Amino acid sequence: xxxxxxxxxxxxxxxxxxxxxxxxxxxxxxxxxxxxxxxxxxxxxxxxxxxxxxxxxxxxxxxxxxxxxxxxxxxxxxxxxxxxxxxxxxxxxxxxxxxxxxxxxxxxxxxxxxxxxxxxxxxxxxxxxxxxxxxxxxxxxxxxxxxxxxxxxxxxxxxxxxxxxxxxxxxxxxxxxxxxxxxxxxxxxxxxxxxxxxxxxxxxxxxxxxxxxxxxxxxxxxxxxxxxxxxxxxxxxxxxxxxxxxxxxxxxxxxxxxxxxxxxxxxxxxxxxxxxxxxxxxxxxxxxxxxxxxxxxxxxxxxxxxxxxxxxxxxxxxxxxxxxxxxxxxxxxxxxxxxxxxxxxxxxxxxxxxxxxxxxxxxxxxxxxxxxxxxxxxxxxxxxxxxxxxxxxxxxxxxxxxxxxxxxxxxxxxxxxxxxxxxxxxxxxxxxxxxxxxxxxxxxxxxxxxxxxxxxxxxxxx
Amino acid sequence: xxxxxxxxxxxxxxxxxxxxxxxxxxxxxxxxxxxxxxxxxxxxxxxxxxxxxxxxxxxxxxxxxxxxxxxxxxxxxxxxxxxxxxxxxxxxxxxxxxxxxxxxxxxxxxxxxxxxxxxxxxxxxxxxxxxxxxxxxxxxxxxxxxx
Ligand code: B12
Numbered sequence: 220x221x222x223x224x225x226x227x228x229x230x231x232x233x234x235x236x237x238x239x240x241x242x243x244x245x246x247x248x249x250x251x252x253x254x255x256x257x258x259x260x261x262x263x264x265x266x267x268x269x270x271x272x273x274x275x276x277x278x279x280x281x282x283x284x285x286x287x288x289x290x291x292x293x294x295x296x297x298x299x300x301x302x303x304x305x306x307x308x309x310x311x312x313x314x315x316x317x318x319x320x321x322x323x324x325x326x327x328x329x330x331x332x333x334x335x336x337x338x339x340x341x342x343x344x345x346x347x348x349x350x351x352x353x354x355x356x357x358x359x360x361x362x363x364x365x366x367x368x369x370x371x372x373x374x375x376x377x378x379x380x381x382x383x384x385x386x387x388x389x390x391x392x393x394x395x396x397x398x399x400x401x402x403x404x405x406x407x408x409x410x411x412x413x414x415x416x417x418x419x420x421x422x423x424x425x426x427x428x429x430x431x432x433x434x435x436x437x438x439x440x441x442x443x444x445x446x447x448x449x450x451x452x453x454x455x456x457x458x459x460x461x462x463x464x465x466x467x468x469x470x471x472x473x474x475x476x477x478x479x480x481x482x483x484x485x486x487x488x489x490x491x492x493x494x495x496x497x498x499x500x501x502x503x504x505x506x507x508x509x510x511x512x513x514x515x516x517x518x519x520x521x522x523x524x525x526x527x528x529x530x531x532x533x534x535x536x537x538x539x540x541x542x543x544x545x546x547x548x549x550x551x552x553x554x555x556x557x558x559x560x561x562x563x564x565x566x567x568x569x570x571x572x573x574x575x576x577x578x579x580x581x582x583x584x585x586x587x588x589x590x591x592x593x594x595x596x597x598x599x600x601x602x603x604x605x606x607x608x609x610x611x612x613x614x615x616x617x618x619x620x621x622x623x624x625x626x627x628x629x630x631x632x633x634x635x636x637x638x639x640x641x642x643x644x645x646x647x648x649x650x651x652x653x654x655x656x657x658x659x660x661x662x663x664x665x666x667x668x669x670x671x672x673x674x675x676x677x678x679x680x681x
Numbered sequence: 682x683x684x685x686x687x688x689x690x691x692x693x694x695x696x697x698x699x700x701x702x703x704x705x706x707x708x709x710x711x712x713x714x715x716x717x718x719x720x721x722x723x724x725x726x727x728x729x730x731x732x733x734x735x736x737x738x739x740x741x742x743x744x745x746x747x748x749x750x751x752x753x754x755x756x757x758x759x760x761x762x763x764x765x766x767x768x769x770x771x772x773x774x775x776x777x778x779x780x781x782x783x784x785x786x787x788x789x790x791x792x793x794x795x796x797x798x799x800x801x802x803x804x805x806x807x808x809x810x811x812x813x814x815x816x817x818x819x820x821x822x823x824x825x826x827x828x
Pocket of ligand 1: 700701702703704706707743746747748749774775776779803805807810
């Protein structure tokens with residue numbers, strides 16, 4: 220038996236797991252032990268050591284102590300990225316998607332020409348990275364030049380941020396050289412939209428991940444860990460995306476699916492699904508979307524975001540004084556766990572509301588248009604109506620064996636009445652849970668043990 | 682990188698119009714005549730034409746309308762171009778622009794007043810149209826203005 224350890228340094232908790240596996244057989248790994256401790260915010264290695272020491276105890280005597288460790292970190296909730304594009308529906312949208320698929324969080328964005336006011340807002344959003352996009356290859360140059368000139372004026376950016384250039388390749392030397400010459404930290408990536416209907420986030424995504432390593436690792440003692448473990452950490456969402464991609468590759472029979480990671484402050488939605496289903500009389504509009512897509516909702520979560528979630532529940536509940544008291548309680552004590560059935564019912568309602576809203580924002584839409592030939596439909600984004608598998612993950616969903624997401628509350632937004640826009644949400648849902656809360660941890664193992672990580676993940680679903 | 686010197690044009694059929702055959706022919710002919718063609722296909726909105734023109738730095742937009750609602754669908758495109766910073770882009774329009782066989786001169790006058798630089802009938806000579814486009818681009822943007 221061989222052993223492998225995975226640790227995730229989250230903003231609140233540092234979690235780890237020890238797995239054992241047979242080197243000669245590709246089969247699900249055995250989850251031997253889990254451990255969790257509060258994240259030691261000032262010096263991250265302390266919590267990490269506590270967890271790994273705890274896990275070590277489960278390695279049988281006689282087995283080698285030299286165990287490979289992979290780890291991830293959601294330091295600061297991920298890398299703060301400011302996205303810059305030209306047309307909102309084209310390069311700006313691609314820039315946002317790229318930032319999210321790199322495991323970052325989008326703290327601000329702007330399109331067309333960056334104004335002095337935009338620049339002040341950009342600085343106020345304290346980005347680690349500015350993703351500078353715009354123009355197809357050989358396409359627009361003027362907006363990109365203007366925006367680069369504006370960035371040059373910012374001392375904040377010169378001292379504190381990295382510019383990832385991912386625009387029109389015609390300017391891929393001129394602009395970075397100018398910025399570098401002025402003392403900026405610059406990286407040059409492939410254009411994220413080389414042609415109008417083709418997006419290419421991969422290379423920029425890797426550059427952003429590198430910046431994450433370089434920046435995050437410097438703080439809070441992570442560099443100590445890196446030299447000790449001999450590996451760099453993944454941004455936590457990047458680990459989850461890796462796992463989603465690996466499932467699609469190594470378990471094709473599992474088919475298309477959605478993964479929801481519901482946290483205290485945010486809700487992340489990952490979908491593995493084709494965008495189109497080639498339906499008749501449907502005209503596709505807008506940018507193609509990646510087959511593995513991630514969206515993040517910063518106003519939807521079980522605790523820190525409770526107030527904004529409360530705005531989305533039905534009116535009767537919203538007015539109910541008991542419910543409002545509950546929201547106040549969890550708002551003041553974000554680690555509060557209800558000990559009565561009423562509180563648990565409110566938690567279920569919160570979870571359902573977060574998933575409803577996050578899904579609605581993640582999926583594409585169809586709009587009916589009347590043509591002389593009869594009705595046609597204009598579709599933007601992903602059609603997830605036929606996707607039924609939905610996996611719940613995160614502190615609450617992994618634990619909640621009394622919660623099942625049925626999607627019934629979404630029937631309204633998925634039904635077409637004439638002339639309206641419908642959201643292409645799943646029509647039938649088979650819900651299951653990452654009941655051990657090991658998906659992010661398994662994501663860390665994809666680099667070395669992809670197939671085993673996938674088998675383990677799928678076996679752990681309940 | 683032979684593409685680099687080519688003039689870029691955005692092509693599409695405007696509105697709820699789904700006549701696709703002429704669009705394919707236009708793509709083919711203008712490509713053969715030395716343009717880099719960004720073809721948006723059928724059922725294209727005005728803003729989609731403009732979005733694509735901005736990102737690709739196109740010198741011209743070629744609008745088709747075949748189903749008789751051309752006037753409705755084509756009106757306002759120039760104004761939107763001005764608003765969005767590509768005020769001097771060349772606009773061509775062609776197809777069955779109005780219902781039935783209305784007087785062509787009258788149609789041409791109408792569409793020019795809307796800001797289209799040239800207006801084409803369905804039976805126009807496409808090679809001639811391509812030649813005039815090369816010429817119009819040179820005149821407006823100067824020699825070698827292809828990217
Ligand atoms: C095939 C066809 C259809 C097919 C289209 C299939 C498809 N997806 O392509 C279907 C059955 C779906 C259809 C539907 C309709 N059609 Co129809 N259709 C035709 C038909 C018979 C042929 C069109 C064609 O492919 N022509 C061949 C191509 C090569 O020519 P073209 O489209 O004109 O394009 C050339 C030129 O116009 C020019 N050109 C076009 N744009 C531009 C732009 C520039 C800048 C330049 C330089 C040149 C240029 O160059 C093109 C290439 O050579 C024509 C009649 C006809 N003979 O033209 C009617 C016709 C176009 N349809 C017509 C109508 C009314 C309709 C409908 C509204 C009604 C109906 N009852 O069916 C619907 C509209 C649906 C919709 N939402 O768009 C009318 C339009 C009337 C008008 N404008 O006055 C026509 C003219 C028939 C008629 N005489 O009544 N149609």
